[in-house]
Amino acid sequence: MAEWVVPLSDLSFTPEEVEAVADTYRSGWLSQGPKVMAFEAAFAEHVGARHAVAVASGTAALQLICSGLGLGVGDEVVVPSLTFAASAAAVVHTGATPVFADIGAVQRPWLSVDEVEGVLSPRTRAILNVAYAGHPGESLALKELAHSRGLAFIEDAAHALGTREGGLHVGTIGVAGAFSFFANKNMALGEGGMLVTSDPELAVVARLARSHGLSTDTWARHAGAEVDYEVLQPGFNYRLDEARAALGALRLRRLGAGNDLRAAAAAVYTREL
Numbered sequence: 001m002a003e004w005v006v007p008l009s010d011l012s013f014t015p016e017e018v019e020a021v022a023d024t025y026r027s028g029w030l031s032q033g034p035k036v037m038a039f040e041a042a043f044a045e046h047v048g049a050r051h052a053v054a055v056a057s058g059t060a061a062l063q064l065i066c067s068g069l070g071l072g073v074g075d076e077v078v079v080p081s082l083t084f085a086a087s088a089a090a091v092v093h094t095g096a097t098p099v100f101a102d103i104g105a106v107q108r109p110w111l112s113v114d115e116v117e118g119v120l121s122p123r124t125r126a127i128l129n130v131a132y133a134g135h136p137g138e139s140l141a142l143k144e145l146a147h148s149r150g151l152a153f154i155e156d157a158a159h160a161l162g163t164r165e166g167g168l169h170v171g172t173i174g175v176a177g178a179f180s181f182f183a184n185k186n187m188a189l190g191e192g193g194m195l196v197t198s199d200p201e202l203a204v205v206a207r208l209a210r211s212h213g214l215s216t217d218t219w220a221r222h223a224g225a226e227v228d229y230e231v232l233q234p235g236f237n238y239r240l241d242e243a244r245a246a247l248g249a250l251r252l253r254r255l256g257a258g259n260d261l262r263a264a265a266a267a268v269y270t271r272e273l
């Protein structure tokens with residue numbers, strides 16, 4: 001049998017990146033702290049978002065968006081029929097119902113405005129678009145449709161770090177976007193995600209929910225800035241850790257070069273297959 005030579009993803013890390021991770025372990029502080037805050041600031045600037053909230057996965061980011069927007073039982077959210085399970089699961093976990101709309105065509109594997117219009121109902125609260133394989137698809141037209149119907153436009157930008165459309169980064173076109181740093185994504189940190197939003201209230205709610213609903217974070221207490229905490233609401237442990245944040249801040253700087261390599265590989269596949 002021939003040896004399998006095409007890996008699912010092909011990662012390499014610079015000595016500077018490895019050193020940044022090692023430095024984090026030497027620092028003695030590993031959980032969400034100053035490196036996460038710095039990564040959030042760099043990420044927000046990179047994509048042009050008002051708020052960036054680092055979380056444990058792209059799925060966590062999607063789930064916090066859906067729950068933060070108040071979606072729940074009786075609500076419907078339009079989701080593309082061609083996507084990874086997490087896009088719909090995030091809706092299901094709020095109690096809302098994902099309603100699948102078809103893609104445009106095999107050559108246009110993204111949510112189609114025409115198909116979405118066909119599944120809207122009085123219970124629809126949001127349209128959740130996926131920038132499939134990093135393609136913006138019909139993002140701008142879907143946002144217009146959402147606005148015209150008074151619906152939230154949510155973006156699953158798990159594959160789309162580096163994609164811009166109409167002068168905006170994908171993920172900042174709608175009310176909120178979710179990015180993934182899973183090991184096969186174009187900015188792989190192993191695990192992790194980022195929620196971006198222009199809505200300050202959603203950012204506050206997401207920050208609370210990602211860390212058990214605590215009024216102060218552990219880093220602030222570690223550094224002596226706070227002495228205590230209140231549990232303000234039931235939350236989750238959806239935090240990103242410092243080592244991944246340190247790596248993310250550096251990998252963000254060479255994202256463009258990595259995306260260029262992917263585009264070159266895609267061109268070869270398209271031509272040869």
Ligand SMILES: Cc1ncc(COP(=O)(O)O)c(C=O)c1O
Nearest residue numbers: 057058059084086158180181182
């Ligand atoms: C379209 C899409 N949305 C969401 C996710 C979930 O991201 P994560 O694995 O970081 O939870 C993935 C992939 O993993 C994805 O492909």
